[in-house]
Structure formats: structure tokens, C-alpha cells
Amino acid sequence: MSTHDIPAYLPILLRGDIITTTQLQHLCTTLKSLLIEECSVVTVRSPVNVCGDLHGQFWDLLELFKTGGEVPDKSYVFMGDYVDRGHNSVETLLMLMCLKCMWPDRVTLLRGNHESRQITQVYGFYDECLRKFGNGNAWAYCVDIFDYFSVAALIDGRVLCVHGGLSPEIRTIDQMRSIDRQQEIPHEGAFCDLMWSDPEEIAEAWQISPRGAGYLFGDRVTGEFNNVNGLDLIARAHQLVMEGRKYMFNERLVTVWSAPNYCYRCGNVASVMEVPENGGEKTFKYFSETEKSVHGGRKGEERNGLVPYFL
Numbered sequence: 001m002s003t004h005d006i007p008a009y010l011p012i013l014l015r016g017d018i019i020t021t022t023q024l025q026h027l028c029t030t031l032k033s034l035l036i037e038e039c040s041v042v043t044v045r046s047p048v049n050v051c052g053d054l055h056g057q058f059w060d061l062l063e064l065f066k067t068g069g070e071v072p073d074k075s076y077v078f079m080g081d082y083v084d085r086g087h088n089s090v091e092t093l094l095m096l097m098c099l100k101c102m103w104p105d106r107v108t109l110l111r112g113n114h115e116s117r118q119i120t121q122v123y124g125f126y127d128e129c130l131r132k133f134g135n136g137n138a139w140a141y142c143v144d145i146f147d148y149f150s151v152a153a154l155i156d157g158r159v160l161c162v163h164g165g166l167s168p169e170i171r172t173i174d175q176m177r178s179i180d181r182q183q184e185i186p187h188e189g190a191f192c193d194l195m196w197s198d199p200e201e202i203a204e205a206w207q208i209s210p211r212g213a214g215y216l217f218g219d220r221v222t223g224e225f226n227n228v229n230g231l232d233l234i235a236r237a238h239q240l241v242m243e244g245r246k247y248m249f250n251e252r253l254v255t256v257w258s259a260p261n262y263c264y265r266c267g268n269v270a271s272v273m274e275v276p277e278n279g280g281e282k283t284f285k286y287f288s289e290t291e292k293s294v295h296g297g298r299k300g301e302e303r304n305g306l307v308p309y310f311l
Contacts, residue, residue: 006030006101013095016058016088021133024094028141031097034104035148041177042108042153048075050161050273052237052256053112056086056124059292060260060270061095067287068272072103077153079237079256080112080163080195083142084123085263090132093142111149112163112237113195113213116185147182151194155275158232165236166217166225167193168206173229187213198239199248199255219249226252233282235273244271244286254282261289 006027009019019027049068054061068074082096083089100107113119120126120143129139153161154173162176169190170176179191186192196214199222200207207216222234234253240262246255260270271284 006098009094009098010102013091013098014062016091018090018094018132021135021138024133024138025141027094027097027101028145030101031145032148034101035109035145035150038148038150039177040151040179040181041173042110042150044075044077044108044153044155044161046156046275046277048077048155048275050077050079050155050159050235050256050275051258052079052271053081053240053259053262054078054086054092055081055114055259055262056083056089056092056128057259057262057289057293058086058088058091058095059290060258060287061092063260063287063290064258064270064272067285068274071099072106075106075108077108077155077161078110079161079235080110080149081114081237082109082112083120083125084114086124086259087128089125089128090138097145108153108161109149110153110161110163111146111151111181111185111195113185115143115146115149117143117146118184147184149181151179151181151191152176156279157230158279159235159275160229160231160233161235162194163236164193164195164214164238165197165199166215166221166234167197168215169193171225171228196238199236199253201248219252222249222253232279240266240268242266242268244269245273245284260287261293264289264293 012019082093100109126139167190185195193214196211198216200216202216202218205221209215237256239255241255241257244257256273258270262268269286269288271286274283
């Protein structure tokens with residue numbers, strides 16, 4: 001097999017089918033050779049679209065591309081949490097990996113807290129791989145790739161994209177660049193915090209997060225981090241926002257959410273944030289769940305059995 005085989009996977013995925021385990025292994029090997037060359041903080045140029053959590057809502061991912069524009073006509077930064085919860089984590093992840101292999105300069109894949117061996121064994125992705133591939137090899141190939149996803153992206157030196165938030169151990173973006181990302185997300189420390197932390201209206205600089213990992217951080221921490229690093233904005237995902245996006249701290253931080261009607265029951269809309277060239281005003285495009293998601297996707301994808309956990 002060669003890299004020239006990968007475009008042939010795209011029509012298979014677009015109709016909601018999956019590739020073979022052998023093809024998946026080839027896709028992961030090809031992708032790893034690309035990702036290993038990328039820095040822990042990827043440099044991205046505008047214009048680019050920034051997206052939040054997807055959580056296995058494959059048919060809504062296709063709607064996202066209809067809303068924000070297709071790759072390679074448009075560039076994208078995805079801020080993690082591609083798997084778990086939804087019924088089509090396999091299809092969602094395969095689609096993004098395929099697009100990254102075909103147009104590596106147009107697609108940036110960041111890691112989220114669900115791109116983890118431990119989390120995926122509890123919240124759906126592992127079981128889905130067993131069901132759809134008939135063995136655990138597919139899951140093993142995918143979680144190995146998770147270790148190569150970057151931890152953050154920096155757009156034009158002014159917009160930092162990260163899945164969760166900030167860390168008391170990280171003062172500069174250079175410190176983020178020095179993180180050894182090729183490992184399972186640890187239970188504590190800077191790498192963990194970037195995946196798990198949340199912004200909150202608190203007076204203190206930092207508080208322990210009720211999630212059990214990461215921290216809560218407030219306006220003062222956000223302002224200082226942006227000033228030290230010359231940032232206009234921190235873009236992050238990780239938290240459901242009903243309106244698809246939420247600004248905080250005098251618009252120095254924004255949460256972007258890209259899974260409409262999350263878990264097929266939350267009733268929220270989703271958004272894509274457009275970062276234009278030359279520091280122009282950022283805009284949002286909104287979309288709702290598709291008919292296929294409304295009716296549970298393909299035959300046999302019922303909406304029961306969802307794990308009651310909202311991260």
C-alpha cells in the first residue's frame with residue numbers, strides 16, 4: 001500500500017461506511033509520519049476555521065463542512081474530543097485522519113482529554129471499535145495516533161487554540177512547545193491541565209477543578225497569559241455551551257462547541273469560528289443537528305446506552 005490509496009477511502013467514509021482494519025493501520029502509519037514532524041504547538045496561518053468538540057457525531061461533522069466550507073477550500077483547526085459519546089466515533093475520527101493525510105497543511109488536529117486510552121475504554125470508543133471492527137486492534141492503532149496530536153495551535157501568533165485551558169505550570173507558549181506529548185495524558189501536570197482546565201468567574205488565580213483533573217482559572221490569569229504571550233484571544237472547547245460559542249473575560253477567551261444537540265438530547269446549536277486574514281473580526285457560523293442524527297444515524301444506531309457523563 002502507498003499514500004496514494006488514502007483518497008480512495010474518502011468516498012467510503014462519506015457514505016457512512018468504514019474501511020478495513022488493514023486500511024486503518026495503513027492510514028494510522030501514514031498519519032503518524034506526518035504528525036511526528038509537527039511541533040507540540042502548531043503554527044497556523046489565517047484564514048482558518050476553528051472547531052470544538054465533535055464527540056462521534058459524524059453526520060453533524062458533514063454538516064459542519066457544509067456550513068464552514070469543504071477541505072481543501074477551507075482550512076480547519078479541530079480542538080479535540082473527536083470520539084466517545086456519539087454513535088459514530090469511528091467514522092468521525094477516520095474522516096478527520098483521512099483529510100489530514102490528504103491535505104496536511106489545511107487540517108490541524110489537536111488532542112482533547114477524550115483522546116486517551118483510559119477515557120475511551122469507559123465512554124464508548126473502545127466498545128465501538130470492537131463492535132465495528134470485531135477486534136481490539138483498530139482501537140490500539142487509533143489510541144497510538146492520539147499520542148502524536150499536538151497540544152495547541154497558534155494562529156498568526158495572536159490566537160491560541162487549546163482543548164481545555166491554562167495551567168499554573170505554564171506561563172509562556174514556549175513552555176507548551178517543550179511538552180513531551182507522545183504519551184498517555186497524565187493525571188496531573190501541565191499536559192493534563194491543558195486538556196482538562198476550565199475558565200470560571202473566580203476571584204482567585206486558580207482553583208481545583210471539580211472534574212478531578214486540571215484547574216479553574218479566571219480573568220486575571222487569562223489576561224496575564226495573553227499579555228505575556230502577545231495574544232488577542234484564547235480559543236478552547238471542552239465545555240458545552242448552548243449557543244455554540246461563549247466569550248469570557250472581556251472577549252479574551254472564547255469557548256467553541258461544534259456538536260449540535262449534544263448526546264442527541266441537549267438541544268444546543270453548534271458553531272464554527274472563522275478567523276479571517278490580517279487580524280479581522282472573528283465571526284461564527286452556526287448549525288443544528290442533521291436529519292440523520294435526529295433519527296439516530298444508520299440502521300441499528302439507537303440512542304440509548306449513552307454514558308451519563310458531560311465532559
